[in-house]
Amino acid sequence: MPINYYIFLAVTLFCIGVAGVLTRRNAIIIFMCVELMLNAVNLLLVAFSKMQFNMVGKIHPQAGIDAQIFVFFIMVVAAAEVSVGLAVIVMMYRNTHSIDVNFLNRLKH
Amino acid sequence: MNAIILSAVWGIIMMFSGIVTKSKTAIRNTAIIGLALLLIGNYADMMGYHLVTMEVHKMLYFDTFGLLGNSIAFASTLLLVLLSGRDMEKVGHNLAEYFALIFFVLCGISLVTTFNSLLMLFLGIEIISIPLYILTGSDKKNLKSNEAALKYFLMGSFSTGLMLLGIAFLYGASPMGSFAVDELWTAKPQVSPLMLSGILLLLISMSFKVSAAPFHFWTPDVYDGAPTVFTSFMATIVKVSIFVGFIRLFDEGFGQGAAQWQIFVAIITAATLFIGNITAVFQQSVKRMLAYSSIAQAGFMLLGLLSLTGIAKQGIILYAAAYSLATIGIFAILLRMKDYTFEGFNGLAKRQPLLAATCTIFLLSLAGIPLTGGFFAKYYMLMSVVSTGKFMWLAIFAVLCAAVSAYYYFRVIQAMYFKDGEGGTEVEPSAGFKGLLVLLAALILVLGVFPQTLLHQLTEMIYTW
Numbered sequence: 001m002p003i004n005y006y007i008f009l010a011v012t013l014f015c016i017g018v019a020g021v022l023t024r025r026n027a028i029i030i031f032m033c034v035e036l037m038l039n040a041v042n043l044l045l046v047a048f049s050k051m052q053f054n055m056v057g058k059i060h061p062q063a064g065i066d067a068q069i070f071v072f073f074i075m076v077v078a079a080a081e082v083s084v085g086l087a088v089i090v091m092m093y094r095n096t097h098s099i100d101v102n103f104l105n106r107l108k109h
Numbered sequence: 110m111n112a113i114i115l116s117a118v119w120g121i122i123m124m125f126s127g128i129v130t131k132s133k134t135a136i137r138n139t140a141i142i143g144l145a146l147l148l149i150g151n152y153a154d155m156m157g158y159h160l161v162t163m164e165v166h167k168m169l170y171f172d173t174f175g176l177l178g179n180s181i182a183f184a185s186t187l188l189l190v191l192l193s194g195r196d197m198e199k200v201g202h203n204l205a206e207y208f209a210l211i212f213f214v215l216c217g218i219s220l221v222t223t224f225n226s227l228l229m230l231f232l233g234i235e236i237i238s239i240p241l242y243i244l245t246g247s248d249k250k251n252l253k254s255n256e257a258a259l260k261y262f263l264m265g266s267f268s269t270g271l272m273l274l275g276i277a278f279l280y281g282a283s284p285m286g287s288f289a290v291d292e293l294w295t296a297k298p299q300v301s302p303l304m305l306s307g308i309l310l311l312l313i314s315m316s317f318k319v320s321a322a323p324f325h326f327w328t329p330d331v332y333d334g335a336p337t338v339f340t341s342f343m344a345t346i347v348k349v350s351i352f353v354g355f356i357r358l359f360d361e362g363f364g365q366g367a368a369q370w371q372i373f374v375a376i377i378t379a380a381t382l383f384i385g386n387i388t389a390v391f392q393q394s395v396k397r398m399l400a401y402s403s404i405a406q407a408g409f410m411l412l413g414l415l416s417l418t419g420i421a422k423q424g425i426i427l428y429a430a431a432y433s434l435a436t437i438g439i440f441a442i443l444l445r446m447k448d449y450t451f452e453g454f455n456g457l458a459k460r461q462p463l464l465a466a467t468c469t470i471f472l473l474s475l476a477g478i479p480l481t482g483g484f485f486a487k488y489y490m491l492m493s494v495v496s497t498g499k500f501m502w503l504a505i506f507a508v509l510c511a512a513v514s515a516y517y518y519f520r521v522i523q524a525m526y527f528k529d530g531e532g533g534t535e536v537e538p539s540a541g542f543k544g545l546l547v548l549l550a551a552l553i554l555v556l557g558v559f560p561q562t563l564l565h566q567l568t569e570m571i572y573t574w
Contacts, residue, residue, distance in 0.1 A: 007281075014274055021267050030263055037270035044277045052286030063286040070228055070280075070288065074273060077235045081266055084242050088262050091246060092255045101263070 006047035013040035027089050027099040031082075038078050042071045110171065111150035111160050112179050112219040119143035120212035127205025137194045140208040144187040147215065151179050167289050170225035177426055177563075178222040178353035182346045185433040186215065189346070192441040192545050193338045200247050200336045207247060207339075210240035214347065221354035225361075227276045227288040230354060234272070234318060237347055238265045244342070245335040257334025264327040268317035275310030278303050290362040300369050308363055308370050312377070315355045319348055321411055322380040325404050329388075332400035340396070341440035344403045349429035352410050356425055360417045367417060374415050375500055381408035382510040389517045396449045398517055399439065402475060405514055406432050409490050412507060415500060416493040423564050424489030430563060431482030431556055435471040438549045441542075442468050445534040454521055455530025464538065465525045467546040472518040474553045477511050482556030487511060489560075 013036060020033030045067045053064035093099050126139050150160070155176045190197075190208075198204055217236030224230045242265065246258025276288070282304035285292045295304070313324065320328035332340045363370065385405030392398040410428055413421035442464055446453050458465035474483035494504045524530075556563060 003281075010277075014270075017270065018267075021263075027259060027263070031266075034263070034266045034270055037267075038273060041270070041273040041277050044274070045280065048277060048281040051281065056284075056286050060286070066228070066286070066288050067277075067280055070231075070276075073228060073232060077232070077269075080235070080239055081269075084239050085262050085266065088242060088246050088255075088258045091249055092259050095250070095252055095255055101259070 003051045010040045010044035045071050111154040115147050115150045116212050116216040120209045123209035136205050148183045168226040168229050169223050175222040179219050181429050182218050182350045185346050189437050196338045196444045213240045218350040244339040248336045253334040257331045261331045268314045271310050272314035275307045278307030293362045294365050318351050319407050321377050322384040329400040333397050337444050345433040345436045378411040386510045386513045394449050412490040412494050416497045418493050421493035428486035431486045435474040438471040451524050454524040455528040457525040460533045467550045470550040476515045476518040480557045482553045485560040
């Protein structure tokens with residue numbers, strides 16, 4: 001399969017994520033959309049990894065491995081972000097009983 | 110390498126120090142010892158003494174530019190803790206954890222300043238960002254702090270997503286199939302659309318992190334909402350270190366094709382200078398004014414990204430030092446004030462002449478008046494742009510913006526010296542605090558008179574590359 005299909009799929013998923021971040025007002029849903037963006041990138045990296053292996057694998061037998069390792073790093077960092085992010089959201093909820101980001105206007109004055 | 114290992118290990122030591130002792134002085138002293146060790150370790154690295162020799166597979170590259178950036182970050186953090194360590198105790202009960210998070214941020218900083226692979230850049234940026242989300246929200250009962258943390262977190266993770274997409278595109282376009290920064294560029298004269306979009310996405314996400322316009326909108330709110338000690342940390346040390354990484358990325362990765370993306374950097378620079386300076390004029394709170402001033406100063410540092418010459422690298426190091434020292438000093442004084450508005454500074458010169466005098470030196474340095482470090486920093490930046498021969502209009506525009514910036518900095522000086530009022534500090538500052546402020550002011554003046562004291566190591570390295 002040509003690489004273009006993978007690029008289109010990943011970019012589409014990524015754009016859905018971006019659109020969600022920009023339009024939704026619930027902090028948890030925004031957060032899920034960010035995760036969607038990260039996973040679209042994971043998909044793209046794995047596809048590129050295979051592509052690079054096919055292209056330069058004859059010269060460098062190791063080609064393409066870097067990207068797959070990168071995917072694991074993205075997963076780990078995403079997990080760390082989730083733990084901090086959810087803690088921030090819970091802290092917000094305890095004080096305001098809402099996770100609507102429209103309430104985030106106390107600082108604008 | 111020393112800095113990365115020491116900062117990570119000391120972060121863990123700080124975490125456990127909270128279990129071993131409840132004494133706040135002991136915890137603070139442990140952190141000060143750790144920062145001094147970091148500074149010494151990093152200097153030893155520059156001199157060629159390494160704790161461990163390790164094969165890093167071209168993931169990291171230790172040169173004087175990055176290590177000098179590290180040194181500035183560590184020295185500034187040391188001064189910040191010495192000046193405002195006591196104010197950190199007022200934020201909450203978890204002093205040891207705050208220091209641990211600061212050490213982890215420093216670990217991320219030492220990755221970002223010495224990366225040679227996009228993987229290390231990504232990890233470094235995330236190791237900086239995640240502890241900062243926590244530090245921003247560390248004042249748990251305060252709604253403004255909560256809000257700032259949530260906003261910073263959502264914006265930060267969004268920009269991380271953009272950065273990752275950029276990295277993936279660059280990987281797909283790289284000829285060798287590697288993340289190494291120096292192998293990204295193709296020899297072909299025509300840049301592929303995949304590569305150009307990757308470069309632009311990285312430019313946008315890094316602009317988010319250094320709060321360059323039009324991606325700056327989170328900055329004033331986050332800097333205003335976060336506890337002031339941590340605002341001081343974020344606005345100075347973190348920002349200038351990410352700038353070192355920013356310049357490194359664009360110089361080594363895409364420097365050969367500068368003509369393709371320079372125009373975008375020029376637009377971002379002009380927008381940052383304009384928005385930062387004009388909005389700062391209308392602020393009523395000094396803390397918020399400093400947030401906008403940090404955007405305006407980022408605009409000046411972006412000039413170095415535009416020219417990418419040896420002078421620009423020297424300039425960014427000098428700028429990092431001068432800007433960090435001055436802003437840390439002002440924030441330390443601001444922390445002691447009863448009132449954060451401009452009126453709060455009224456008549457400070459009568460009650461606290463020393464504080465007012467040092468604050469004046471810091472503000473003059475930020476405005477770029479000669480004899481202070483800020484002047485030479487701005488001068489190097491402008492010279493680097495002029496020496497490339499392009500973008501003369503931007504250099505002229507930057508000078509005009511620097512003139513505008515004098516207005517809001519001088520407003521504070523005017524309030525301190527020429528207005529009468531009840532402004533003053535909450536408690537009488539200690540002699541040690543005053544001594545450190547004098548030291549900071551003296552360092553700024555030394556940088557302003559002999560900038561080469563800091564730069565001579567760097568000059569030797571840049572021209573022998």
